[in-house]
Amino acid sequence: MNTRFDSYRETTPGRANVGDSPDLLAYYGRLSELGAGALWTVANKIEPWQPVPHSAPMIWRYLDLREAVLRALKLVSPEEAGRRVIYLANPNRQDVAAAVGWLYSGLQVMAPGECASSHRHSASALRFIMEGSGAFTNVDGHKMTLGRNDFVLTPNGTWHEHGVAENGTNCIWQDGLDIPLVNALEAGFYEVHPDLRQAISYPIDESSSMWGSPGLRPAGADWQRRYSPLLKYEWEPTYEALCRYAAVYDGSPFDAIHMDYVNPATGGPVMTTMGASIQMLRPGERTRAHREVGNFVYQCAKGSGWSIINGQRYDWSERDIFVVPSWTYHEHGNSSQTEDTCLFSFHDLPAMRALGLYRQEALGENGGHQPIT
Amino acid sequence: MNTRFDSYRETTPGRANVGDSPDLLAYYGRLSELGAGALWTVANKIEPWQPVPHSAPMIWRYLDLREAVLRALKLVSPEEAGRRVIYLANPNRQDVAAAVGWLYSGLQVMAPGECASSHRHSASALRFIMEGSGAFTNVDGHKMTLGRNDFVLTPNGTWHEHGVAENGTNCIWQDGLDIPLVNALEAGFYEVHPDLRQAISYPIDESSSMWGSPGLRPAGADWQRRYSPLLKYEWEPTYEALCRYAAVYDGSPFDAIHMDYVNPATGGPVMTTMGASIQMLRPGERTRAHREVGNFVYQCAKGSGWSIINGQRYDWSERDIFVVPSWTYHEHGNSSQTEDTCLFSFHDLPAMRALGLYRQEALGENGGHQPIT
């Protein structure tokens, strides 16, 4: 047990500044017996001047991970594993299996002909397809075919299962989930589908055909659920959108050509807790640093570049994954002078905004660039 | 002055059923002196059992109109006319210059090099491009190029001006406005731009590049206005959307493959008072009849077919315009066995829904088809 109670003293007026004394120590002991404590012994700790991120900035290079991920094909079956996934473990968040903040991420691998059992949970999930052909997912009866850099949702409460067609190849995709957040909030339910498989209830890729057209929605379709009825965001139109946007827009100082994936029925985020974005840096483009309340998991979808996160440089190329913790300065650069580069990211900004906690701040000094440590 | 006060008697219990008598006639005279009247003399008239549309179903064939519209080129200049437009006059709504209900529609024609003066008004406006090349519109500094079957907005309160490039051809488009509604609501303001022209403040077609991509929006773009930031809906992706939708969907019994143009920032209608829709009937397809609270102005965008409106058949082909009044049964058919046909429409459903007045009803008898009178 802690023997000192005055470790967090600050001398700024308005902050707690109480030294230990025999009387106080006796008093603290009495409070402890009552299941209580003196706020001033912890106030400065639990009310920091600004957010204190617990996660470390991290990068996972696909070159390193890929071999390990593929090796899992030989070591476990989907039936044994539930899902055959290698998760990314932030060294400071191993207790909650998070990649950053309360966000989980993993790389799932499946071989041709395999199919994982169907389940549903309170956690929201998303996938970003990294390699292979023939992958599919089935979300509440909506079966979708998945190609490289496609982004797909399996929202809170939907039955879902994944697989690879017999004539496909080994497939790897990135999973993103809010499992740590849902656990922290003590809100997680999990169910295995009674049949382990669900039916295909709609034409293949029907959600894209109904909801994936710009500025149009099915007449009379009354969508009341709190996630996007568009479940798959294909790469080709997404990349095309970035190119069109880049043709008319100079770009954000912090994020260059930056678009959010949205729920077409509302214009809002794709799910209640997690959002996703895509951004392009043009040849040679470099952004300025800012920091945000929220956690980000990035994957390089195209090209190569670097990010400076909390003063440290991280170089990345296609399929590398890196994270930016909350309230941590970050800036990005494209390392090519001829090709654009694209970053996919998912994040908890919808949760932060829903709770009224989002903020951002530009780095004012040094032209908006962090000194590299 | 009316000398009888009992013209609307009904014998159904709960309805007014008061015959004139000398005492009552004297009483009605006294009420009239007081600026008042007896409700029971008009109640059955002003509280009908169901809506009584004042407008007539109508069709305007482009073959007839086109020559007249083009002749206006020679008769008046845009400077003289303000706008060189031939409006469609419903015989029952000539007093309010409406095509149907409280909706105005006209055909505007401009020659190469012409440009109408810039103005803005409380009325909301939309255009559907019928023929010609080189047309453009500028809405609050957003200049857009316009091609056949493009749908474009000039919302309530936005400065706008239209023209045709020097190297274009004579252009004709359909205007749709809620001028009659805004006048009826005594809410109309009108301003001519102080310079008669406004600046082009954004890259050409910038709104399409920012907001016209499926499932994506500019990150951080905070759109608070009550109309769509996407101002132009081009025909090519619209038709493609119908084809994709048709591939996965059997179609509505009343409207076949039917999509609403929407505000991508909200998923809702493009403007507060008027909406627009596009629908496709597949080769040989015929729908069943229903009726709705709301008024519709249709234009055939592709192919040919017929509609049965209030028991009367109207055949239409490309660019023909027809109207369906409120609470009037209507059903559509494609007259081709090999080609699809498409109907563009605009309507006042957003107003009806905002006020809580929308209803629809299927025709139950005769397999859902009206007997033709």
Add this chain to the structure above:
Amino acid sequence: MNTRFDSYRETTPGRANVGDSPDLLAYYGRLSELGAGALWTVANKIEPWQPVPHSAPMIWRYLDLREAVLRALKLVSPEEAGRRVIYLANPNRQDVAAAVGWLYSGLQVMAPGECASSHRHSASALRFIMEGSGAFTNVDGHKMTLGRNDFVLTPNGTWHEHGVAENGTNCIWQDGLDIPLVNALEAGFYEVHPDLRQAISYPIDESSSMWGSPGLRPAGADWQRRYSPLLKYEWEPTYEALCRYAAVYDGSPFDAIHMDYVNPATGGPVMTTMGASIQMLRPGERTRAHREVGNFVYQCAKGSGWSIINGQRYDWSERDIFVVPSWTYHEHGNSSQTEDTCLFSFHDLPAMRALGLYRQEALGENGGHQPIT
């Protein structure tokens, strides 16, 4: 038929300014045959520079009306009349039975033991109780007792019936409805209750007990309808609210101590098309003039004063009713130096706001006061 087509010419650039000529007259004739017209012949008429109200300002003095209203007790029964109501007829709106704009108002009178038959309609209705004891209304099974100056709702689509208890007195209340608007929009449905009476399904005044407490709502009550679950707004807490507000607030320059009746489930207006407000002028208080897009029916609920509407003075005292048409300057004064005065009003601002048409403007000159004509 009109033989001139150039009656609306204006010389301001950007406005239509086309004189008749033989060629044009022939052209107009041809257009007429086609069911069309030239916009420039009517543009300046249908696009006025600002709203042109059709209604006249009016006042109906209770002293005059009361005798006529009571006489109806002897002349017709509720069974014959449907409802025994004297409606207020704006001289410019007699065709649509409106008191102002598209708002209907009437005075309903019932004797002890009478009860009108139950019905429902698309029109929304409200009542403001003027005199008598024992009145009640039953709205979808919610029976409410009604006292002087109580304000009560019978929203769009709800079954309702009114009556007076056997031990009550003759009762008079003001009805306000949007019947003219609903008719103009061709959206009106009407049904007589199959039993002519409906059951009382809840404890008396249950809606007030559930929803009529400040800052509180029933836990878990999921209210999805588009009108207020609080159906009655009693006078005593309303007057008390004005007094409390007056104690901390200087007052609006135009409307003094001014509060809106609201839907406690949303904080928004009580119904979709019509709202209601209450305002207090303190002893000797006089407001400045402004004008608004929207129509207002006022009733003096307490005290006495005067209003200047479009430059004309109207003196009013308790239960007098007067109307202010759209975009018409109005200002109010309390004629007592010792007592406050209160004005109840209902209006179509919710419709104007829902459609994006609301505006207001202060009178800038002459210290904000209209010269009296």
Add this chain to the structure above:
Amino acid sequence: MNTRFDSYRETTPGRANVGDSPDLLAYYGRLSELGAGALWTVANKIEPWQPVPHSAPMIWRYLDLREAVLRALKLVSPEEAGRRVIYLANPNRQDVAAAVGWLYSGLQVMAPGECASSHRHSASALRFIMEGSGAFTNVDGHKMTLGRNDFVLTPNGTWHEHGVAENGTNCIWQDGLDIPLVNALEAGFYEVHPDLRQAISYPIDESSSMWGSPGLRPAGADWQRRYSPLLKYEWEPTYEALCRYAAVYDGSPFDAIHMDYVNPATGGPVMTTMGASIQMLRPGERTRAHREVGNFVYQCAKGSGWSIINGQRYDWSERDIFVVPSWTYHEHGNSSQTEDTCLFSFHDLPAMRALGLYRQEALGENGGHQPIT
């Protein structure tokens, strides 16, 4: 470090069930080097079948706490302590200073003439007044006087300071904050007011006079902030509301006469992360058990009774505080046969609902009553 990786195996199909083997252990070692892990080693732990609350049910009796709280008056000054508060420490949540879940609660005590320095923070706060006279709080210039059982808000981002008038008595109130949640989300900012005191910018208790009247709001008041403009909910009208509600309503099977404090501008919760409720159990009333996703801190505001939480009985009387962790069965009883009893509570349901995570479940067996362990 953990030497076993198969501690969470389950045999249910669809769940992870992989035993350790030398190959796998070597593989896990390699993954660890890569900053990764095998999901199947932790999946069953991080995806429980239903929420696993970390907090213990707890009760803090006022009799015990009061003496300790008052003693703090002698031991520290507000200047030294920042705020002189004794916080309630759930034994399982001491690391985050939470009373239950991510909710903090403490008892603050101030002597006549004392005033704590002004500050603001991202955490949202609320108070429930327990004893004493003369307490006040100032929230963004809105000074409010506080009496027994008044409930008052100091929302996210508002400057606030508390004190007791010179002629008051020692005052104790309960603080409720979401500090643990805001810290967990790494979103907390804290500022001391530059002057340590803020001005009083409005009449005393102005917020209650503007927004505290049932069914009325200030006309034209445009409230855009995400918390209630009504900052204080006084006890007298709250208790009266319960009595009125009880007169027309049988009561919820789980929570008897139960009302939520709401934002009158929206009808929604008072703040984005935390809500508050008040409930009454009539003489002798006993409820049935249910469980909810969300954490609750209760304080007995009137009378006495007991709660059964997770099968254990907790007796409480006025000012006792107890907590119910997420997804924990709870039921309540009034121990008096003659007096009603009231429970104030605050909770994180607004956060759970905003994130789409709320659920509840009734206890089906045993007549809805838990066996007491």
